[in-house]
Amino acid sequence: MANERQRRLMQRTLDEALSPEALAELRAYLDTNPSDSAEFQRLKQVDRMLRTAPHERAPQRLAEAIMARLAEAVSARQMPRVSGLALALGLALTAAAMMPVLLATGWLLLTTLGSAELLAAALQQATALMVLGIALAEQMVAAVQTLLAANTEAVLLLVAAVPVSLLWLMRFAPRLRAQRIN
Amino acid sequence: MSVSDPIIIQWVEETLDGNQDAFAELVNTYQHAVYNLCYRMLSERTEAEDAAQETFLRAYMNLQRYDPARSFKTWLLSIASNHCIDRLRRRRLTWLSLDDPLPPSLSLSSDEPDPEDATITNERSAAVQELLDNLNTDYRAAVVLRYWYEYSYAEIAEMLDTTESAIKSRLFRARQALADRLKQETHADSIIRPVLETL
Numbered sequence: 001m002a003n004e005r006q007r008r009l010m011q012r013t014l015d016e017a018l019s020p021e022a023l024a025e026l027r028a029y030l031d032t033n034p035s036d037s038a039e040f041q042r043l044k045q046v047d048r049m050l051r052t053a054p055h056e057r058a059p060q061r062l063a064e065a066i067m068a069r070l071a072e073a074v075s076a077r078q079m080p081r082v083s084g085l086a087l088a089l090g091l092a093l094t095a096a097a098m099m100p101v102l103l104a105t106g107w108l109l110l111t112t113l114g115s116a117e118l119l120a121a122a123l124q125q126a127t128a129l130m131v132l133g134i135a136l137a138e139q140m141v142a143a144v145q146t147l148l149a150a151n152t153e154a155v156l157l158l159v160a161a162v163p164v165s166l167l168w169l170m171r172f173a174p175r176l177r178a179q180r181i182n
Numbered sequence: 183m184s185v186s187d188p189i190i191i192q193w194v195e196e197t198l199d200g201n202q203d204a205f206a207e208l209v210n211t212y213q214h215a216v217y218n219l220c221y222r223m224l225s226e227r228t229e230a231e232d233a234a235q236e237t238f239l240r241a242y243m244n245l246q247r248y249d250p251a252r253s254f255k256t257w258l259l260s261i262a263s264n265h266c267i268d269r270l271r272r273r274r275l276t277w278l279s280l281d282d283p284l285p286p287s288l289s290l291s292s293d294e295p296d297p298e299d300a301t302i303t304n305e306r307s308a309a310v311q312e313l314l315d316n317l318n319t320d321y322r323a324a325v326v327l328r329y330w331y332e333y334s335y336a337e338i339a340e341m342l343d344t345t346e347s348a349i350k351s352r353l354f355r356a357r358q359a360l361a362d363r364l365k366q367e368t369h370a371d372s373i374i375r376p377v378l379e380t381l
Binding site for chain 1: 231
């Protein structure tokens with residue numbers, strides 16, 4: 001029965017060239033031990049069988065199935081991002097809707113404090129800001145109207161800009177995300 | 183481990199830029215290597231196909247972790263082998279015994295030109311698979327990566343997250359177990375014996 005060293009020598013011959021001394025030692029041992037010589041032959045058969053084993057080819061539909069599954073996975077991953085955007089939009093709208101309530105609360109607070117002068121000054125400031133905002137918006141609308149009246153192609157450009165921006169976002173968002181992760 | 187071709191690196195970068203067509207090129211290039219590994223590990227074509235799909239999906243999701251200084255194929259096969267090992271362990275947990283070998287499929291693929299050659303190839307493939315079915319999960323992974331992909335002990339150790347001596351020992355024991363199995367292959371309906379005679 002082969003000892004550990006002889007077993008190791010038998011295995012090593014399958015992976016690498018043994019030194020002449022080690023090879024001579026193994027041959028001498030196998031010549032005098034027919035049962036271990038038979039075992040060595042079986043090891044070599046296993047080795048040959050594995051070395052000549054064919055590679056299995058993937059079914060033709062595999063690549064297509066992978067890409068379909070990938071598309072599903074990618075769209076599933078994008079769903080939470082859309083939900084996150086909707087949540088942010090919802091919060092912004094709620095905050096805007098809450099503005100009159102906040103102003104009313106502030107007015108009540110100032111009234112309670114009994115400082116009519118301070119309240120009047122605050123209201124004046126707020127009114128001035130609102131008037132300024134409305135004036136700016138009116139100027140912007142007028143500027144856009146003038147531009148569109150002068151150049152009708154600008155309307156088409158503005159309409160085209162929406163899908164182009166969306167496509168740009170779809171293409172570059174994964175890269176930005178990957179950079180953020182790295 | 184060898185570095186990937188520049189075109190492979192380019193496809194990886196384009197995939198990271200969101201170009202799924204570039205990833206389709208990677209799938210076309212490596213689908214056979216990944217499928218073969220999954221089939222040799224799992225011994226069942228439908229499950230091998232599913233595992234191959236899962237491998238590519240995981241690769242896509244983790245592509246930013248791939249180091250271009252290393253071989254992409256090695257990285258991909260590492261994902262595939264670890265995924266197959268997990269599947270085999272789960273299979274064992276669900277009491278689907280590995281002692282009941284699944285019947286080898288001898289169906290021909292439509293792209294194989296010569297039916298006779300294909301039959302011989304399939305018989306040889308099935309015989310090897312019957313031998314592999316006798317090995318435990320870790321031994322099987324080492325044998326498949328060594329013989330089908332010609333990785334060194336060090337490379338296999340890195341792929342399976344273990345030591346070089348552990349891989350050497352697994353291959354030693356695996357070959358010994360397979361040689362013992364050959365000794366028992368004397369029954370008339372063995373599919374291994376006729377293949378051995380052709381070697």
